[in-house]
Amino acid sequence: MGKNLRGKNFLKLIDFTSEDIRYLLELSKDFKSMKRAGVPHKYLEGKNIVLLFEKTSTRTRCSFEVAGNDLGMGVTYLDPAGSQMGHKESIPDTARVLGRMYDGIEYRGFSQETVEELGKYAGVPVWNGLTDEWHPTQMLADMLTIEEHFGYLKGLKFVYMGDARNNVANSLMIVCAKMGVNFVACAPEELFPEENLVSMAKEIAAENHCTVTLTSDPKEGTKDADVLYTDIWVSMGEPAEIWEQRIALLKDYQINKEAMENANQEAIFLHCLPSFHDLKTKVGKEIYEKFGLEEMEVSDEVFESRQSLVFDQAENRMHTIKAIMYATLC
Ligand code: CP
Ligand code: NVA
Secondary structure (H helix, E strand, O other): OOOOOOOOOEOOHHHOOHHHHHHHHHHHHHHHHHHHHOOOOOOOOOOEEEEEEOOOOOHHHHHHHHHHHHOOOEEEEEOOOOOOEOOOEOHHHHHHHHHHHOOEEEEEOOOHHHHHHHHHHHOOOEEEOOOOOOOHHHHHHHHHHHHHHHOOOOOOEEEEEOOOOOHHHHHHHHHHHHHOOEEEEEOOHHHOOOHHHHHHHHHHHHHOOOOEEEEOOHHHHHOOOOEEEEOOOOOOOOOHHHHHHHHHHHHHHOEOHHHHHHOOOOOEEEEOOOOOOOOOOHHHHHHHHHHOOOOOOEOHHHHOOOOEOHHHHHHHHHHHHHHHHHHHHO
16 A cells, blocks of 8 residues: 655645545554554654644544554643743744654644644644644544444445534545545535535545535435534634524534434444533533533434444544554654
């Protein structure tokens, strides 16, 4: 297979071919098998990486840390207040300093421009751990989870319900188009993905013999779906005041028993997480007190059901991030 991705940045999936993504998925499977069998794989011993987080994270941070350690690398974590970046030092300067010390840089933050700029100046691979526009590392875990369940990707019907303009939705539309998966964005028109992105995704999909469809009708959207996917209704970086508007727009787009029953019998439920499916979180409780909603983008019943593979998906973040680092550093 042997694609050469050495030295390449991993900033968004439109920069990668379907073959590149296939290669990374196969590599992820190898790393997952090694991890499960307890086979050491310190292939990157002696290297060091730095993780820059301007937004909070559980899965992405821990995946980079564990994957880095498993590969034998030294890992430095810098929290939002833990560096000069952006406050006293520009992005190009930060990139050039870190590139002299580290072999790879992960960045999670706000604008895509920042991660692109880091990638331009660092001289070492930069990996996008989420921006307002894209969440590319999540996509490999999602595709791996789907393929593990069905045994294939091509021809499946994948339905994303919710805020179809956010980083996860944008990225899913592109990765599905690249991997031959029929993508449906099921959302109110106000939250449809940007037109130019949809046109680009449709072109990519045509090359890979699949489709990209937008619908505001949950019945039509979820009908015969193989995968139902959702994400939180208000993303990191968006103002808290927007909750009221989003709830009004998205309350009919919750993934619940009715949606699952309209999908294929063997359909699976996925969510990048974190999720508001009960009242066990601070934000969940606040929303309940203000708007009376006990569960939001997904019902607790579906989240906890046999069809929900969200924790396999979360675990797969680590295996796939390991593959990305290995492929770009080795
Ligand atoms: N899915 C995801 O990116 O989770 P974190 O925000 O916890 O990293
Ligand atoms: N759309 C969400 C994804 C979290 C992993 C956010 O940006 O907050």
